[in-house]
Amino acid sequence: MSLKSLSLTDNQQTEEDKKLQQQVKSSGAIPKHIAVIMDGNGRWAQKKGNIRLFGHKAGVESVRDITESCAQLGVEYLTLYAFSTENWNRPSAEINGLMRLLVQTLRNEAERLNKNDIKLVTIGQTERLPGKCQQMLEEVIELTADNKRMQLCLALSYSGRWDIKEAVKNIAKEVEKGNITPDQIDDDLIGSFLSTASVPDPDLIIRTSGEFRISNFLLWQLAYSELYITETYWPDFRRDELYQAIFSFQKRDRRYGKVKNGHNKSMSASVINQIRS
Numbered sequence: 001m002s003l004k005s006l007s008l009t010d011n012q013q014t015e016e017d018k019k020l021q022q023q024v025k026s027s028g029a030i031p032k033h034i035a036v037i038m039d040g041n042g043r044w045a046q047k048k049g050n051i052r053l054f055g056h057k058a059g060v061e062s063v064r065d066i067t068e069s070c071a072q073l074g075v076e077y078l079t080l081y082a083f084s085t086e087n088w089n090r091p092s093a094e095i096n097g098l099m100r101l102l103v104q105t106l107r108n109e110a111e112r113l114n115k116n117d118i119k120l121v122t123i124g125q126t127e128r129l130p131g132k133c134q135q136m137l138e139e140v141i142e143l144t145a146d147n148k149r150m151q152l153c154l155a156l157s158y159s160g161r162w163d164i165k166e167a168v169k170n171i172a173k174e175v176e177k178g179n180i181t182p183d184q185i186d187d188d189l190i191g192s193f194l195s196t197a198s199v200p201d202p203d204l205i206i207r208t209s210g211e212f213r214i215s216n217f218l219l220w221q222l223a224y225s226e227l228y229i230t231e232t233y234w235p236d237f238r239r240d241e242l243y244q245a246i247f248s249f250q251k252r253d254r255r256y257g258k259v260k261n262g263h264n265k266s267m268s269a270s271v272i273n274q275i276r277s
């Protein structure tokens with residue numbers, strides 16, 4: 001059976017899928033935080049001779065499948081780039097369609113999110129969204145507020161530069177009030193002023209549709225995230241490819257700018273020997 005066609009609750013999960021997830025879990029560390037640039041909905045729809053909104057609707061199926069499979073795997077945080085600051089420049093028919101789709105999706109998925117013990121949060125200028133969207137978001141955020149299994153964050157009217165700009169403004173205000181000195185501004189302090197303050201930086205960023213760009217997503221937070229870029233358009237990106245992305249992540253050597261473990265010692269020993277000789 002093709003996994004692509006399935007969107008499952010835990011109870012309906014196939015034996016085949018359970019085995020696959022077991023393999024993913026036993027082959028290495030599961031990323032604590034996965035962030036996704038869901039791209040290619042428009043091209044997916046146009047290739048099928050349909051309007052772009054058709055692609056966004058199909059994309060919701062992928063959102064559900066990836067959200068649930070991440071929760072099943074033990075991912076703690078999943079951040080989805082659902083609407084960027086720049087997306088406000090799209091034709092109003094597409095923006096309105098996306099906003100309606102957001103309301104519909106929240107209404108349809110709220111109970112299921114709650115049953116799956118998933119907490120919904122948002123980042124971005126949500127005050128720019130239509131009132132109906134804000135109201136539905138508030139309702140689902142409140143409904144799922146105590147859930148513990150995974151945090152699903154929707155980046156809505158979000159951009160990395162906006163996030164950094166807001167942090168800089170707020171830090172400047174604290175400096176002005178005398179609450180912090182410029183010398184106290186370090187990475188941790190800046191991180192604590194960003195919209196993702198309580199969340200660890202993403203371990204893995206997935207971008208669909210084959211574009212090699214970050215598109216103003218979590219600019220500060222993804223300094224050391226591993227990238228997985230796939231040609232697959234978002235509406236075709238389902239759990240089977242998520243597993244591939246995680247397998248790929250597990251093979252990465254995350255050095256954070258340092259040299260390999262143990263290499264530091266041998267390097268310094270050889271440098272000392274060179275100097276002595």
Ligand code: FPP
Pocket residue numbers: 038039040041042043044052056057059060063080081082083084087101102105106154209234
């Ligand atoms: C990018 O594809 C996708 C978006 C701008 C919107 C993403 C929205 C969804 C997946 C559905 C709604 C989401 C939720 C959370 C309810 P694109 O339109 O830029 O595709 P293109 O690059 O092919 O034009």
